[in-house]
Amino acid sequence: MERRGVGAYGAVYHAIRAEPGTSGPVALKLALHPRDERFAREVELLSRIRHPNVPRLVDHGVWQPPEGLAYPYLAMELIDGVSLYEWVREHRPSSRQVLQVIARLARALAATHAAGGVHRDVKGDNTLVSDADGRVFLTDFGSGHYVGAATLTPPPFPPGTPAYRSPEAWRSVRLPLREPIVPYAPGPADDVFALGVTTFRLVTGEYPSGEAPASSSAHVEGAGPPSARALNSRCHEALDELTSRMLSVSPEARGGAHELAEVLEAAAHEAGPEADVPLFEPEPARPVEAPAPRRYVAPPSPRRSRRRWSVAAGLG
CATH class of the missing domain: 3.30.200.20 (Phosphorylase Kinase; domain 1)
Structure with missing residues (x-):
């Protein structure tokens, strides 16, 4: 082994x-x-x-x-491949390609929700794009939950990544914490919101709040998510609108994963040739000693160098 x-x-x-x-x-x-x-x-x-x-x-x-x-x-x-964020850095996809990839992840979430489960840690690091056929996989269900399962994590929050946590999850916490502390129970809408954060990062290289939020204020106090297109003008309008929809403060406004997948697929099919423009410019050739040019938009930077990851690499 x-x-x-x-x-x-x-x-x-x-x-x-x-x-x-x-x-x-x-x-x-x-x-x-x-x-x-x-x-x-x-x-x-x-x-x-x-x-x-x-x-x-x-x-x-x-x-x-x-x-x-x-x-x-x-x-x-076993899936040999790279994370979704690394895939963006290597392939510099178009808006249409991102719509197609996110639609497939929404389909995977819809299947999870139909089985009575929630993933609870959707993010680019918990996805893999296969080297063999380019298929995207939703991975690491170690933080997942299903109806009737025992609660294993102390309140207030279940396992997950704070930067991808929904506004309603943050709103459920009242500081200072006082007994009895009621644990927050994520639902399908939390997974959809996390998919929105993932999409926003794919398109802009940033979190919707600008930085990875460390408290509830990042998602709750603002007037709404910023436009991905405002940060990356190459982003197609349909992708921009659907990303904002997934990031809605209202869980009902996000819609279910099945409905979202259908809308994403339709947008990828109906979008014009402008949706085929790469979201990021290729790195310009330059002498080794020349300083790197300043760029307004960059794909998400990986936290480690490229290496091979198996399907369970999330390890949660």
């Missing part, structure tokens, strides 16, 4: 199945803590979802060392 990464709750390995009649590599996610109930919850949620943009659950079980406690694991379809 080859270890691909490690996070707070699990380590991911590139592994080969050893059972008779099976072959091919898998992404093996092994718990770092014995009897971690998060793995059972992730297995249950993934077993409910059948979608071409969600990696397939292959196997799950418990690893029992000769001496010591048992560690749960799950094995998933």
Whole structure:
């Protein structure tokens, strides 16, 4: 086995199945803590979802060392590729291509919601674009939840990334915290909002609030999300409008993931040739010693150098 990464709750390995009649590599996610109930919850949620943009659950079980406690694991379809943010940096896509990619992620979310689940940590780092066929995958369901699942994280917030948290989640918190603290329960609208933050970052390289918010004020106190087109004039109007819709302060105004996917697909199909203009200019050739030119818009910068990631690389 080859270890691909490690996070707070699990380590991911590139592994080969050893059972008779099976072959091919898998992404093996092994718990770092014995009897971690998060793995059972992730297995249950993934077993409910059948979608071409969600990696397939292959196997799950418990690893029992000769001496010591048992560690749960799950094995998933191995996807070699890069995160969505890295894909933007490498391919500099057009508005039409972004509409198509976000539509597929919305379809994956719709399948998750139809199964009674929520992802709770939608972001570009939890997506993969396959090197083999360019298909985009929604990954890392370790923070996910489904109807009837036990609550494992202390209040007020469940697992997730603060920069992608919805306005209604921030509004649910009243400081200073006083007992009893009621935990916030994210729903499908929270996933749609996080998809909007992801799209805004793909198009502009920035968060809707300008920086990654550390408190509720970033999403709650403003008059509404800024226009992606105002920051990147190459952004097609349809993509701009749908990004703003996903970032609506009102959950009802965002619409469901299924409806959103249909609108995104229609926009990608109906948009004119201006939607095929690359969202970002190619880097100009320049002498090594020349300073880099100032640019108004840049794709999101990765936090690490390019490397291969497996389907469970989110490790949450």
